[in-house]
Amino acid sequence: MTAKDTSPILSLRQIRKSYGSLEVLHGVDLDVRAGEVVALLGENGAGKSTLSNIISGTVQPSSGDMTWQRAPYAPASPRAAMDAGVGMIHQELKLLPQLSIAENVFVGRYLTKGGRIDRQAMEERAHSGLQRLGLDISPRRLVDGLSTANQQLIEIAKALTLNAKLLILDEPTAALGGEETQLLFRQIERLKSEGVGIIYISHRLEEIRQITNRIVVMRDGAKVQEFDRGDVPVRTIVEAMVGRSLERMFPAIPTPQDQVTLEVRGLSSAFGSFRDINFAVKKGEVFGIAGLVGAGRTELVRAIAGADPISAGEILLHGKTVTPRSPIDAIRNGIVLVPEDRKLQGVVLDHSIAENIAYPNLKEIAQGGWITSQRLNTFADDYIGKFGVKGQGHQNAGELSGGNQQKVVLAKWLARKPQVVVLDEPTRGIDVGARSSIYELIMELASQGVTVIVVSSDLEEVLGVSNRIMVMAQGKQAGVLDRKDANDVSIMELATI
Known part of the structure; x- marks a missing residue:
């Protein structure tokens, strides 16, 4: 695919998902191009996670078509999606506390050499991924006892070792502070420059303006609005998400008593x-x-x-x-x-x-x-x-x-x-x-x-x-x-x- 090629690397058409008689996705269309960040927004229960899980092979759609790099795409499992170049970082941490950082980064796909696990290579690559995120910590250290923020960065470093062409980031900054968030944003910009497409899910709407190229809003299992830029006023986004006008985000603060x-x-x-x-x-x-x-x-x-x-x-x-x-x-x-x-x-x-x-x-x-x-x-x-x-x-x-x-x-x-x-x-x-x-x-x-x-x-x-x-x-x-x-x-x- 050339640098000037603006055709989508991922296309979804009329994706539906039902559980019994309950349909939770109603004919969703979505395109993601190389080198862009698409924000996928909506309230809890809007269908964001179901759609992401379909793209990443965790859930199978009931109907609809997907193409990946212009070829039919229907991953039967997360590993199949990963092998195709699609990686997902979940909001809920999935690290194994009794394994080292390097082992967690490569769990299920350990590097080998001469028929044996190549721990040195895993530690070097894990350390490289951590350094890119500004985390100076030994890859030999156990995950047990690390802060939630550091564990989130390890999850992100894990995805970076996949050399994926599409990353789905589900609330990647939920456990991060300002400094760690900016480090992540710089890494996202680098990935964009390398042609990686990114689907970015977050409830921190102010950060959407900083890094996204387009915004897709879902509500009740359907795509209800799409903005062709990222610098959309937060109020406009929120009203699209909830389907009503919001007078103010925060209620009035009562005056405390003297005691x-x-x-x-x-x-x-x-x-x-x-x-x-x-x-x-x-x-x-x-x-x-x-x-x-x-x-x-x-x-x-x-x-x-x-x-x-x-x-x-x-x-x-x-x-x-x-x-x-x-x-x-x-x-x-x-x-x-x-x-x-x-x-x-x-x-x-x-x-x-x-x-x-x-x-x-x-x-x-x-x-x-x-x-x-x-x-x-x-x-x-x-x-x-x-x-x-x-x-x-x-x-x-x-x-x-x-x-x-x-x-x-x-x-x-x-x-x-x-x-x-x-x-x-x-x-x-x-x-x-x-x-x-x-x-x-x-x-x-x-x-x-x-x-x-x-x-x-x-x-x-x-x-x-x-x-x-x-x-x-x-x-x-x-x-x-x-x-x-x-x-x-x-x-x-x-x-x-």
């Missing part, structure tokens, strides 16, 4: 990830925590919630020292944490929605020491309704979209009526519609006098929901900004000290 609910004094991590942190949060205040990946944000809120040990300092609730030594200590004192990784730490995927909501609330549900199905279901249904969970109590949590799983996590903890709610990356990988409902919930909590702490890598989000923002840099407290003084520049200046 201090939570105070942190001289808090330092036993692992050295943060040190000498001091702040106080008022009743009904939304307190944002910003900073680059690795700044110690998650480790700090885990310590406040009793999940990680501290070496010094104390935590006070209404002026009384309550420094938790375990999560149960924090929960008993009215401090709950909604963790960053909802699938591993927030919900039990193969248990029902009702059971997940019930687990932290068994004492309230029990009557005379006994829990009946009727009481459990009534309790759960009440909170499913209150939080707008799109699912029924008997469904497994693993069947829900990311946004609805997050609502289940929120429901189970807020049923305890906590005094302090800590939200770590509350909308990571969640579509615009679900994000809006979570923002409204945050403001409702604040208006009820609950103290809310929000950790977010999304600057627009942390600016949009916070009364004040503490910025962390390299484990230190770089400063606290009032809402009127906070903007993306002032935050980044402190974050890069």
Whole structure:
């Protein structure tokens, strides 16, 4: 294919997919050309993942035609797609923790020499891929214990070793901070210059403007709009995604009360990830925590919630020292944490929605020491309704979209009526519609006098929901900004000290 050839390398025509009598894709057309980035956008459940899985060979279409490099294309498996030059990086991490980075990069396709695994060659190529993404880490290191951001970069490095001609990136920056995201964008630009086509799925709409050539919007299993450029106003994209006009992305922020609910004094991590942190949060205040990946944000809120040990300092609730030594200590004192990784730490995927909501609330549900199905279901249904969970109590949590799983996590903890709610990356990988409902919930909590702490890598989000923002840099407290003084520049200046 010549450099001037503008014909698509991938074409989809009238792709449909049904599960029984339910059709989830309705005759979708899509073209991707060499050296371009096509953003595939839509709310959770719009059909993006199903379409991507069809292209990558994970799911078979019910009808329709695909061509790849002008030849008929119908991959029977992900390996068949990979062999054809189509690679997909999934949002959910699929690394094997007990294997090394190099082994994960080449799992299922180990390099051999003389009939034996060529570990040196694998380590060299894995290291090269990591360096291209700015990750200076030994390929011999086990994946176990690495941060979510580093694991995401390893997934991307894994795809880069495929020398693919088409890459599908599903929420590649969901776990990345600003610096890592820019490194990824530079790599995408390099891949574009080499003629690689890229399908880019993301809920971070501002970044779409930076790297995409075209935008395809899906809603309810159909392609509803296509823009022939990437610099489309976010508002226009969102309205196409949700099918209605949006007056504002973030609701109004309530004014906090004068009473201090939570105070942190001289808090330092036993692992050295943060040190000498001091702040106080008022009743009904939304307190944002910003900073680059690795700044110690998650480790700090885990310590406040009793999940990680501290070496010094104390935590006070209404002026009384309550420094938790375990999560149960924090929960008993009215401090709950909604963790960053909802699938591993927030919900039990193969248990029902009702059971997940019930687990932290068994004492309230029990009557005379006994829990009946009727009481459990009534309790759960009440909170499913209150939080707008799109699912029924008997469904497994693993069947829900990311946004609805997050609502289940929120429901189970807020049923305890906590005094302090800590939200770590509350909308990571969640579509615009679900994000809006979570923002409204945050403001409702604040208006009820609950103290809310929000950790977010999304600057627009942390600016949009916070009364004040503490910025962390390299484990230190770089400063606290009032809402009127906070903007993306002032935050980044402190974050890069």
